[in-house]
Amino acid sequence: MTEAEFTDAVKNCNQRLFLIALSFTGNSADAEDILQNVFIKLWKYDKGFENDEHMEKWLTAVTVNESKNFVKSAFFKHSVPIDEKNIGDYYSFENTEDYDLFSAVMSLPKKLRTVIHLFYYEDLSVKEISDILKISQSACKTRLNRGRAQLKNFLGDEWRNE
């Protein structure tokens, strides 16, 4: 991979991959560390990609695996955030509804949050999510429904189920 190709990949995919990692970690510092590891792997990957779509799928899979390993690590399990500030306060949103939605998603348990994120942001189907997370389709559907139910609970009238 040339430096130019790498730079393009970082510029085009960093936000999407960061959000996947964030859905696992729940905090941006760890998600940024995962993002860095993913791009190190991309830089070292020398087998080449058939096209951009192939590379993006590869990046998604690597990000999910890196994130899963990270949240399973002793470091993550035993670390306590120093800052108790709501993660939504680090970003600027257009209105309070947007802030509420982001905060509601981030307050979901990790297992529900990742499925919700992959479904709503990555546009993945239940089958694709179950494949990538290595869970059954029924477990995936259950998590999706529970996640929606909790979001409805958090957001009240703002919630419109799709």
Add this chain to the structure above:
Amino acid sequence: MNREDYKRVFSHVSPSEETIERILNMAEKKQKRFKLKAVLLAAAVVILMLCTLIAADAATGGDVFKLEVNGEQVGVVDYVVKTYTGTDENGNEFVYEAVEIPSTNQNIILDVNSAKIEYVGETTGDIVVGVKSALQEDVTAE
């Protein structure tokens, strides 16, 4: 909430500029390292030609070839440690011995019959200076 709402809200969330800079710089540094390797390789090829005189140096008791590391003259023989296989521009393989200087941050001056080749600065790995055996044999034969 529908997908569009979700995507719009999350489009405001991105990694810090510092992280992106760090990732991009990482590739740049790596690229520079590759360039440095290429420079060292090119230097090795030049030295490869000049170092055929090393055999003559040995024959004349060290008058032809001088190797300085960090300003101190050292014995070339101390550094000749390995035999490598290389490929020339015509694709022919050849075997050469190497002067290997195994640490970083060294100022290295190779002085071959007053033609000086100097390398000053950091390296990321060993510096290998090749000496082509076949030519060495030729010179020795003389």
